[in-house]
Amino acid sequence: MKKHINVVAAVIHNEHKEILCALRSPVMALPNLWEFPGGKIEEGESHETALIREIQEELNIQIEVGENVEDTYFEYEDFTIQLTSYFASINSGEMKATEHAELRWVTIDKLIDLEWAPADIPSVLTIKNLQNI
Template identity: 45%
Template sequence: MADKKYIRVVGAVIVNSDDEILCAQRPEDKNLALKWEFPGGKVETGETETEALVRELEEEMECRIDVLDKITTTTYEYDFGIVELTTYYAELLAGEIKLLEHVDMKWMSRENIGDLDWAPADIPAIEMIQTQKGAIK
């Protein structure tokens, strides 16, 4: 059996002024169809994690963010590959969020964020976010 592809990805945990967190739903035609995730994407060769996160949010949602504190890095093995996900708190700076990649988005309270059907790699970060009060500025 061939080695699985190793995919480094980053996710933005964007917290608004009401302490709600942006959750984005994946499209039907991609891996993890209709699962919820923190917006972000693959880290390209030569890019830092924060550069990748800023670029991905610009590409997928046409918004600018400021990347804040790192939350965690988790690794999860899917059938299509091994995903290493690093999540960061982020602040929305400019731009109205447009769904260019995702099929839906919701602002959810920390308490209720776990109610969605999340991609497995995101779940450890969700558990940490729920125990931390307030965005880290």
């Protein structure tokens, strides 16, 4: 039986209607693919608590978690993932990548141009179809 992972991701947006995209580093699983930052939900954590903790750890910033964007189940070769993404905005902190190879602000119409991790694609498509964020 494949390992199953519950994950949350932040679709962080700014005042220019750009979305923060994170490039997975060469040493991570699914290397060199883009994703929305986030991570595993630990036992006993709510989605919101996990997302706030993960973004603090990965990006050194505090966020405010907003509406749900997408719930995606995806089966990779070695594991399955339940990915729940949420809109988020930055409250405070100086952003720096502690795990990712690159962070990039991308306009909504250009999101589809990046090579995304498969589980993140449904969120990308949902965002692309929204008029306002």
